[in-house]
Amino acid sequence: MKLLVKDYLNVRVGAPNVNAPSYQYLAPGSEIEVDGRLYDGGEFENIATWYRDAANNYYWSGGFANTKPIIPREFDPAKMSWGHERYNLPFIWSKLKTMGEGITVAVIDTGIDILHQDLATKLHRLSKSFVSDAKDIKDIDGHGTNMAGIIGASGRNKVFGVAPGVELLILRASEHQRGANVKLFAKALDHAAGIDAVDIISVSTTLPDDPDLKTAVDKCHANGKTVVAAIGNNRDINLPMGPDVDTFPACYEKVLAVGAFDLSGHLVSYSNWNRQLDFLAPGASVLTAALNDGRNQENGTSMATAFTAGCLALMFAYAKGKTTRDKCIEAILSTCDDIGPTLGPDIRTGRGLLNLRNAITKL
Template sequence: MALTGALLLTSAPVASADYVRDQQWMMDVYSMPETWGETKGEGVTVAVIDTGVDGSHPDLAGQVLKGKDFTGGGNPQEDQAGHGTGMASLIAARGHGSGNADGMMGIAPKSKIMPLRVLKSESDRLLDEDWGAAVRYAVDNGAKVINLSVANETGKTISAGREAIAYAQANDVVVVASSGNEAGAVGYPAALPGVIAVSAVDKNGEFWDGSGAGKEVTLAAPGVDVLSANPVNPKGYDISTGTSDSAAVVSGTAALVRAKYPDLTAGQVANRLIKSASFLGQKGLKAPDDKYGYGVVRPNKAVTMDISKGPEAGPLGKVPAEATSKAGGTGAGEDDGTSESGNSSSSSNLPIVIGGAVAVVIVIGVIFAVLRGRRS
């Protein structure tokens, strides 16, 4: 089991507010200020099951709840790896300074983050029992969305993980997970029925070929050259590539939908995310596509389109409550192509390597501009 986000972390000098906001190309192509006129995710708690979340980061001030540590007596608001804080910032960062004009913004800046720490560092191992316990805690303590930017790519999750996902689904909680970063099959828990499995695309809406792909993919979202908060970096931010980032974007969008439409079930939230997604002009694709699923998530359309509720169970199904699965293969997989944390599921351990630098090019793709939606 491995973290899936910071595939390629750069130490680009993040020196000014203008620079930080300029790097957030998603805010432009997603027309987020317009979307926030509809909702900012108020009243919704998103559980981030990860390396902890540093609530002292200025862009997350007041956004991080108490949470819980599952690593053995640690602090859920301590993040030695930076990964969990990055995911939380993509979901709920609210900027800082006068008028919150400095720093970065998340997709749902009035949602709250429940930090559930299941890893401390890159060399830690992650057991299904640990993240499964975190899922149950999230459900029992009011989370409406759970973000799992981790994946086991070499074997199926064991019963503890499956049963925890089934518990979340039985209690009307949206579960979002990254598809993986090893360019192979979709990892677990993303591959479980009912989980919103997310692959990554770049600024132009092109599929990132490091993403896990397969029939289990539900949606794609931005995951290439994505800026996020990182308390480990002296500058406070990093730019990364991986499906961890794309999963967090979808979790933030789910928070917007839950805030705007509080009467929808988790399944109906998934239905709205799916029905409002788009292939962005990609030719010859038929939903669900192994790479894009039902398309690239579009936050603005997810909260503004006229979409029928659909069945309460939604289109994705659920994990059978009684279902269990043997721990297949080694049980360790890396959803992080070259991410930042190594973990293992159940029986094995796979270290994560923080990759080399990538050039940052702020170019808004013509195709991705479809995300703004055409005005008739």
């Protein structure tokens, strides 16, 4: 496996650690051959995975450019979800000539499986944890790994994300999916707002209204970040559904609020609804990365949110130099497939089902 060096990188002899002997370095643009496996080792800038070459030299994985995943010639059901088939994502990748390269998605969640073969090489160096008793971004719950996989899993091992070329800024704001601390999510959003590289912020949780959370979301918008958030699952918090029940940050102005539909194109029973709902995306039995270098099928508006973040990444990457991100969002909102009881947006399904192919034709 060949890798391209993006920053000056020390060659470590005999051990995957920054304290191992180093007698040379590689300059940006250098290409090296490694065995393709990831090795757990010393942590540097929140990344603790390393590559090894045939001479037993080790290279910190954060020092390499994102290598572009191979676009599969045929649809591979073993590595792709039904959402890939619905939108014919391999064709879209080929047509747009991008898989999301140059786009960074911040994933605010429970962290990530740092050794997952489809995720470990995609981590932004500024990834960090906001959980007080945890210094690293290692996921012990699985939810954050699920989200990262749907957005940008590389497909090199077990699963493809929607945008396999993106870089992932992992912001660990909770140890577990349930019982999230709104203040920690506010801090993570504020952090993401201040990082120039961040394009999209994905928040697959529901929180109470909070002034710090609102301020952080406003800062994200002011700094040109697109925030996409889950409308929530009524089963998660026994929340009554209806036009006057809001969930946050999804229901803040300028946040894309996403519900879920299934492979038959129907609203799933657990997807919350209210006046702020924008549209529905694939959120039932979605194949994604899981803990212990695994993969699972997962359900929920969380999955729909991550799927939407991946779609936005593809559109933003394609739109560079052609049109604005606001036009991309407008294209998504204006091309949804209306499935409501009356013509136009409604409180149960928003504008309808996300239609990525039609949205792209509007750019």
